[in-house]
Amino acid sequence: MGAGECLALIGESGCGKSVLASALLGLLPANAQAAGQAHLGDLDLLAADERTLARKVRGRLIGLIPQSPAAHLTPVRTVRSQLEETVGALTDTRGRAAVRRAAEAAAARAAFPTDHLDRHPHELSGGLAQRAATALALVGDAPLLLADEPTTGLDRDLVDHTVDELRRHVDAGRRALLMITHDLAAAERIADRVAVMYAGRIVEIADAEAFFGVPGPRHPYSRGLLQALPDRAFTPIPGMPPELGDLPGGCSFAARCEHASDACGTLPPTTGGIACHHPHVPEDLRA
Numbered sequence: 001m002g003a004g005e006c007l008a009l010i011g012e013s014g015c016g017k018s019v020l021a022s023a024l025l026g027l028l029p030a031n032a033q034a035a036g037q038a039h040l041g042d043l044d045l046l047a048a049d050e051r052t053l054a055r056k057v058r059g060r061l062i063g064l065i066p067q068s069p070a071a072h073l074t075p076v077r078t079v080r081s082q083l084e085e086t087v088g089a090l091t092d093t094r095g096r097a098a099v100r101r102a103a104e105a106a107a108a109r110a111a112f113p114t115d116h117l118d119r120h121p122h123e124l125s126g127g128l129a130q131r132a133a134t135a136l137a138l139v140g141d142a143p144l145l146l147a148d149e150p151t152t153g154l155d156r157d158l159v160d161h162t163v164d165e166l167r168r169h170v171d172a173g174r175r176a177l178l179m180i181t182h183d184l185a186a187a188e189r190i191a192d193r194v195a196v197m198y199a200g201r202i203v204e205i206a207d208a209e210a211f212f213g214v215p216g217p218r219h220p221y222s223r224g225l226l227q228a229l230p231d232r233a234f235t236p237i238p239g240m241p242p243e244l245g246d247l248p249g250g251c252s253f254a255a256r257c258e259h260a261s262d263a264c265g266t267l268p269p270t271t272g273g274i275a276c277h278h279p280h281v282p283e284d285l286r287a
Contacts, residue, residue, distance in 0.1 A: 001193075003143065006170050006177040008191035008208070010184060010225065016200035016244060017180045018067065021148050025062060026053035040144060059090045063142035063175075065166075067149040069133030073121035079132045080117040083107060083139065090140035102139075110135035111165060127158045134165070145169060147179045151186050159183065163190045184229050188212045196222045199252035200244050203275045218279040220257045251277065 001007050009017050023034040024045050038045040040061055048057065058064070066072040074082055083103035087093050093102045107117060112131040121129060130150065137145055147166060151159040163186050170177045181187055187194060191208040196219060204219040217223050224237040239256040242248060248255070254264040259278045269275040 001144070001176040001178065003176055004170060004173045005192045006167065006179060006190050007193050007195060008187035009178060009180045009195045009197060010182065010187050011197035012225075012241070013182055014244075015197045015241065017182075017197055018148055019200070020197070021064075021146055021178075021180055024146065025058055025064065026050060059086070059137075059140040059142065061142055061144060063137030063140060063145045065130075065133050065137045065145060065147040065150050067152055069150075070121055070124065070126065070129035073129065073132060075121050078118050078120055079107070079112070079124075079135075082132075083117070083135060086136050086139045106135045106139045107132075109138050109169075126154055127161070130154070130162055131165070134169075138169070141174075143175050145175055145177045147177060147181075149181055149183075150179065151181065151183050159186055160189065166190060184225065188229075196225065199241050199247060201252065201275065203253070203269075205273050216280075218274050218281070219253075219276045220259055220278075220280065221253045223280060251275075 009020070011017055019028070019032070022028050024038055026045070026048065028034060034046045036046060040057075043052075043057070043061070045053075045057065073079070080103060083106055084099050087099050087102045087106070091102065093099050104114060104117070107114065110131045112128065112135050116124065116128060121132070124132065145166070150166065151162055154162060166177060166179065167190050169175060177190075179187070179190060188208065194204075194206055194208050194211045195202050196204040196217070198221045204217060204222045206217060206222075211217050211222070212226070217226065221237070224235070226232060227235040237256055242252055242255070248265070249268070250266045251257070251260070251264045251269050254260040257264065261277065264277050267277070269277050
């Protein structure tokens with residue numbers, strides 16, 4: 001990902017999307033471990049120690065917009081006080097007046113109304129709570145925004161507005177956005193690229209325009225997901241996903257895939273742009 005780009009990480013609930021977000025921030029539970037590499041600039045996030053994550057990454061390199069933002073705002077403090085505290089923690093701004101101005105500037109960038117700054121979280125609508133959480137994520141001017149299910153619980157009109165606001169922050173050109181979502185319509189509206197997760201693994205990465213249009217996705221699971229879009233005929237994927245703690249040795253989707261062969265049950269598919277032994281090949285991709 002680069003500045004000005006949005007990557008949408010999609011997949012059904014329970015596939016591991018939010019766990020991935022926790023791993024990037026070093027917030028996995030004590031009984032979980034992350035393997036591999038995740039580079040943000042020269043820093044490998046998965047290898048970073050807690051001191052580095054706390055002082056350099058959270059808020060400064062990665063701004064988090066959490067799922068259910070109202071539940072993550074401190075209920076007994078006003079939005080203003082939470083913004084001012086975050087300004088003091090993440091920036092070099094000092095002096096009461098300067099901190100106040102910086103907090104109000106962050107609110108303005110997130111389109112949070114100034115006359116609501118002295119309200120408590122329970123006095124906010126779902127949309128305003130979302131904007132408050134976004135303002136907090138913008139304080140440190142992080143080069144990467146991580147939005148974890150930012151449209152959960154919002155009505156359709158508010159979903160579209162929230163997605164457009166997130167896109168606006170990306171289009172400013174100085175930051176990238178990783179949006180984790182199971183809302184395919186929201187992903188189609190905002191993303192430049194799409195990554196599909198199934199059973200804890202990325203199975204496809206594609207350009208968003210091609211993924212949602214022509215030639216379409218190539219992994220069988222991705223193609224099944226698209227049937228959930230409102231403008232497409234609904235065809236459910238048969239079966240259930242495997243338990244993440246007991247994954248099969250081969251392709252995790254093999255038991256639900258109509259194209260599976262013997263190799264799919266025993267050999268892990270290669271990773272890259274597409275992790276499938278028998279990816280769909282549209283007509284215009286055939287030589």
